[in-house]
Amino acid sequence: NAGVTQTPKFQVLKTGQSMTLQCAQDMNHNSMYWYRQDPGMGLRLIYYSASEGTTDKGEVPNGYNVSRLNKREFSLRLESAAPSQTSVYFCASSLLTRGGQGYTFGSGTRLTVV
Amino acid sequence: AQTVTQSQPEMSVQEAETVTLSCTYDTSESDYYLFWYKQPPSRQMILVIRQEAYKQQNATENRFSVNFQKAAKSFSLKISDSQLGDAAMYFCAYHLTGNQFYFGTGTSLTVIP
Numbered sequence: 442n443a444g445v446t447q448t449p450k451f452q453v454l455k456t457g458q459s460m461t462l463q464c465a466q467d468m469n470h471n472s473m474y475w476y477r478q479d480p481g482m483g484l485r486l487i488y489y490s491a492s493e494g495t496t497d498k499g500e501v502p503n504g505y506n507v508s509r510l511n512k513r514e515f516s517l518r519l520e521s522a523a524p525s526q527t528s529v530y531f532c533a534s535s536l537l538t539r540g541g542q543g544y545t546f547g548s549g550t551r552l553t554v555v
Numbered sequence: 556a557q558t559v560t561q562s563q564p565e566m567s568v569q570e571a572e573t574v575t576l577s578c579t580y581d582t583s584e585s586d587y588y589l590f591w592y593k594q595p596p597s598r599q600m601i602l603v604i605r606q607e608a609y610k611q612q613n614a615t616e617n618r619f620s621v622n623f624q625k626a627a628k629s630f631s632l633k634i635s636d637s638q639l640g641d642a643a644m645y646f647c648a649y650h651l652t653g654n655q656f657y658f659g660t661g662t663s664l665t666v667i668p
Contacts, residue, residue: 476658481660483646483660483661485658489655533600535656543588543602543605544648551598
């Protein structure tokens with residue numbers, strides 16, 4: 442089925458370890474996003490890519506890097522994980538046309554940093 | 556930055572009854588979109604309903620409808636004939652074309668059998 446695929450679904454890291462969260466969409470969307478979800482804080486934007494070849498910081502970019510590998514793929518990297526990065530991470534994509542189609546979300550990654 | 560406020564962290568409703576979830580937002584724009592997303596325990600974010608700000612008519616999707624008050628910057632979600640499967644976290648979101656989405660902090664809805 443068409444949609445947004447996120448991997449992995451669960452991950453436990455030790456403080457200081459690095460990892461990359463993968464995201465791919467097959468809907469030919471031009472824009473992709475990474476959010477983190479924390480209790481009582483809703484979804485906060487980490488980074489986004491409005492189109493292939495561009496990336497921009499969101500509300501909470503510190504400690505993260507991203508790569509828009511091609512139109513389909515947008516990865517999020519934690520270079521040196523910290524306990525404060527324990528969260529649920531969502532990738533999303535959108536056409537961002539005037540039609541306001543809304544986001545299509547991946548199923549999320551639950552990351553625990555110990 | 557835009558802000559979206561959901562003032563009800565938790566709500567409950569009896570099965571088959573009606574419940575309204577509140578959302579307010581802050582913007583100086585006149586043309587934008589508003590959304591309600593549902594997040595069940597599976598964690599998947601599901602689009603429930605969408606409203607274009609330039610349309611005066613309130614959006615409806617089966618048992619879900621909105622009360623969009625543009626001047627008051629209010630966008631509430633009404634769920635009629637509540638079902639057990641409606642139990643979830645609900646997020647209100649604001650979107651300006653060409654820009655990112657802004658989300659509220661969510662309302663956890665419990666449906667009581």
